[in-house]
Amino acid sequence: MPQPKPIRKEIKIVTVQNIIKGQKQNGFPMRKWKISVQGVNSNGDEESMPYVDYVEYILHESFEQPLRKVTEYPFSLQEKGWGEFDMKIMLYFTDKSVPPVQLDHDLHFQSTQYEMPHTLTFRSDVKAGFLKLLKSRSSPSSDRETSVDSSEEAASKPKRRRDAPVKEKSKRVKDESSEDDSLDSSAAASGDEWGDKIDVHQLAKKFQMLQEEDLAELVQLVKDHQTADMYVQEDGDAGEFHIDLRTLGDELLTILWQFCDKKLERELSD
Template sequence: MPQVVTSQHIVKRQKQFGFHMRKWKICIYGVNARNEEEPLPYVDYIEYVLHETFKPPLRKVIEYPFELREMGWGEFDMKIRIHFKDKASPPVTLDHDLNFQHPQYEIPHVLSFKPDVKPSFMKLLSQAPEPSIERETPLSSNDEASEGKANKRQRDTIAKDRSKRLKEDQSSDDDSQQDSSAATSGDEWSEKINIRALAEKFQELSADDLLELVQLIKANQTEDMYVKEDGEAGEFHIDLQTVGDKLLGVLWQFCEKRLSQ
């Protein structure tokens, strides 16, 4: 089954609207029942549908592990479309929550296919380091030992490749832990904001600016804040009384910048 792995870290000395920029990466690995990595030979390519502020928002990746790298300051919900080598099988769309709560998180997904798929595609689906298909003739003890060693070598090779990729990511993120503390302490906004005046500024923003404002709020939402989103009605509610001084200051600066353009 495919497993979506997301990793992210803070970029030093880069901020936007008072918030640290982050580099993030998404990969899609194959994982078997023993939680071991295996290839995805039945996948043709992956499409990532990003937030519309990314240009272009649609990204196509054709090589395993279908890695996508980007940079930004906000969290958002995205779509991941898996296209299969059997064109008779329709693409599968996964909902993915890109968030910055953890340096890395993994989400497995189970795929299901119709029973009438082509034999050639069924063969791709059954390909794995240790196939579960029974043989017609029994194996001798020597054959079993040879097959076991071959499968172990294949699993070890995949594991080493993934370990190498993770180490390469970690080597480029040496100071990410140190920077994470800076993201929460930051430059505090000391002045008190006129909440009524801030709410009036919200009314003057354009539709695109309001969308970016919502992303800004969601990226910095805490349990103490009252936020309610109604996707069907296209409404977003927030009680500014529950927002901390720092975020209020950032929202004020955002409005000032957009309304002065």
């Protein structure tokens, strides 16, 4: 007799993060980040997770109250800190006889938003009430508020750091900005806005088009105008120059924009 097939549910962990302008710790910019756990239906669209009772986030031990419990979908946790670290996310289910599931999550700052997919597998002989919840296809309510447990002054000790490099040898420029630079609609009101006069996304694209010798001049421009509030670091051994465009300020961004336009216009005319 064939064994009944297990029930699989697709979910994803969504991370959104951005720099808090003007705040630094240990020489690194402070960042605000938010992590959510969302259900995914067969069409790839978001669906609610009524079978999950609550989610626990186990943060780095340097955080105040590293164990955080969130009870409402999409089980979002918002915090701030300056370092990357690995955390554990525990999913507890409405049927207490079903063991909790542990997910390992890597909080990093390579992207302002990224998603990590996971598959949850359940036995087909679970209780009828829990089985009904697993098979439900409900969409999340748009006006439902999310419970968030956060600590305002927490900062984490990183196990490693990944930065956005400007590599002179490879002519690559990676910027950590995205089309949406806030975690929520209140970000601008909280003073986290930046780059009002310059589109840094377009500026990063211009960097990609520069020649190697132009990148050397660009690096020198940044050095000449660097201030203590800017995130600028040089790794001479690796031949890399690390910057975060969102910390440079409008004046330097304008200079870099004009520099790129001048160099690119010259290339077109040659």
